[in-house]
Amino acid sequence: MSQKVLLSAKEISIILHRLACQLIENHQDFKDTVLIGIQPRGKFLAERLVKILTEEYHIQNISLGFLDITFFRDDFRRNEKPLEANKTEIDFVVDDKKIVFIDDVLYTGRSIRAALTAIQSFGRPSEIELLTLIDRRFSRHLPIQPDYRGRQVDAINNEKVVVKWKEYDGEDEVLLELKK
Numbered sequence: 202m203s204q205k206v207l208l209s210a211k212e213i214s215i216i217l218h219r220l221a222c223q224l225i226e227n228h229q230d231f232k233d234t235v236l237i238g239i240q241p242r243g244k245f246l247a248e249r250l251v252k253i254l255t256e257e258y259h260i261q262n263i264s265l266g267f268l269d270i271t272f273f274r275d276d277f278r279r280n281e282k283p284l285e286a287n288k289t290e291i292d293f294v295v296d297d298k299k300i301v302f303i304d305d306v307l308y309t310g311r312s313i314r315a316a317l318t319a320i321q322s323f324g325r326p327s328e329i330e331l332l333t334l335i336d337r338r339f340s341r342h343l344p345i346q347p348d349y350r351g352r353q354v355d356a357i358n359n360e361k362v363v364v365k366w367k368e369y370d371g372e373d374e375v376l377l378e379l380k381k
């Protein structure tokens with residue numbers, strides 16, 4: 202399998218700080234804003250951003266939740282193996298809040314479409330934005346675009362973008378892999 206490094210740990214760190222600053226620019230003290238990591242891998246990015254916002258920019262009491270979309274995907278019945286859901290953890294009210302969905306890779310847009318459906322059972326937010334570390338350009342099946350993007354990547358269909366996090370994968374790195 203061939204691999205190419207798209208982002209190093211240092212580049213990821215710079216991007217995460219920029220994204221945190223862009224969030225502050227639009228959401229100031231986050232009083233009317235909630236951040237929601239899309240399970241499974243958006244959780245890691247959301248936790249990183251909250252760490253930067255809290256420890257480096259001293260913003261307190263940010264509402265952070267995690268949303269599982271497994272059974273909201275339009276293709277979930279096509280799986281041969283039984284699906285295992287991840288945990289949804291939203292222990293705050295989303296009514297009239299600004300939500301920022303956070304995911305590591307934006308590809309077809311189907312996960313975000315599913316997230317938009319799933320969040321409806323929690324209430325009626327005033328608006329929803331999308332933040333993604335990697336925006337795979339020209340890959341969308343739906344009219345969904347990010348409001349905040351780390352890096353735009355041109356990848357063809359038999360390539361996969363793999364985002365690794367130090368806490369879970371041993372290192373911070375974004376790779377482009379040629380699928381077998």
Ligand SMILES: O=c1cc[nH]c(=O)[nH]1
Nearest residue numbers: 306308360361362363
């Ligand atoms: O390339 C891709 C596409 C979807 N999800 C990923 O993690 N990588």
